Amino acid sequence: MSRTVKIEKKILEKNDTIAARLRNNFAKRKLAVINIMSSPGAGKTTLLAETIKKLSGRISIGIIVGDIATDHDAKILEDAGAFWAIQINTGGRCHLEAGMIEAVMELAPEKLNLLIIENIGNLVCPAGYDLGENVTVMLGALTEGIDKPKKYPGMYRACSRLVINKTDLENALDIKADDFEKEALMVNPKLEIFKTSAKTGNGMNEWCGWIASLVNAEH
């Protein structure tokens, strides 16, 4: 077991070196960068498509989408109005690594204000890999049940913002977003929390307002 841990440590150290270089390059370009993570099916792509529709008139948004297979999410986000959208198909790997981001950033157009990295749907491994982002966001869906923050504390602690999505299903599920929020704050009391329904638009103004503020902030 100890051998495995050492190997992982080496990979993580290499990742951190590349992430630091990326962070430096993002700052030079005055590019705000978000790394958004969630379990499969929490609604990342739908939330991002709605976000892009609201903001693409004002902000030039780039998207890097990670997936094990398929490339249709990048197409959806380009159709929604992303200035640049690229898919990283990891061919089975369960998380994005800084080296993958560095490789595709060579293709990124100059004219970007905001880069959103949509990580692989996985509540474990992506939490360990710094991608050079400014802000790390966790997207939880009400449909997952309120026990998830305590079951995946590494992810909930790795993020500074939490979006609780699919709030339109509160009644059908008999789960309250407020209860999800309480559980999340027990695991990470510093979380800033948004509650959204990408389907009905509920809470999207607050979320998009915050995203826009990142672009205006200093990095």
Added chain:
Amino acid sequence: MSRTVKIEKKILEKNDTIAARLRNNFAKRKLAVINIMSSPGAGKTTLLAETIKKLSGRISIGIIVGDIATDHDAKILEDAGAFWAIQINTGGRCHLEAGMIEAVMELAPEKLNLLIIENIGNLVCPAGYDLGENVTVMLGALTEGIDKPKKYPGMYRACSRLVINKTDLENALDIKADDFEKEALMVNPKLEIFKTSAKTGNGMNEWCGWIASLVNAEH
């Protein structure tokens, strides 16, 4: 990248050796073994609790529950009537490995007919690790959206059975279980599919009937 792949190959080979030994031991004990995998929040624990309630009068069921953190699922399943329930807390690792199962099997009581391994909630990594089981089951929830089979083909191909859960939410989600089924069969045409709602009980007789038949079958 190639170095990483080699390391992973070595870990997987070691896992396969232990899994083969486990499978041999399970056969000697005439123990039917199911490895059940899903994304976080698909409803594994609720489905298993309802399954155990229906079957524990007839079958002596053991449960091994994997989680990154917390141990409350094992307690829930013991309360539901499992003869033996043990939690493996992986301390951050994103999947169960055969060596972990072998270690806890030393604690298993003789009088078991069925062992259910509830894997970590993750649609990627657990698919690569044989745990010596007879049957590998994927639990998908309607709430995840019907694009998941194509996005996580490794998992859908690693399993021979699929349970489509949370069918009670068909109307609230405007997603049909039949459409999820079609997408899954495109990725793995050999899948045998159950459709359940652990909440309303819909489809639970078919699912539990199949589980009971495993115990009576030869391994």
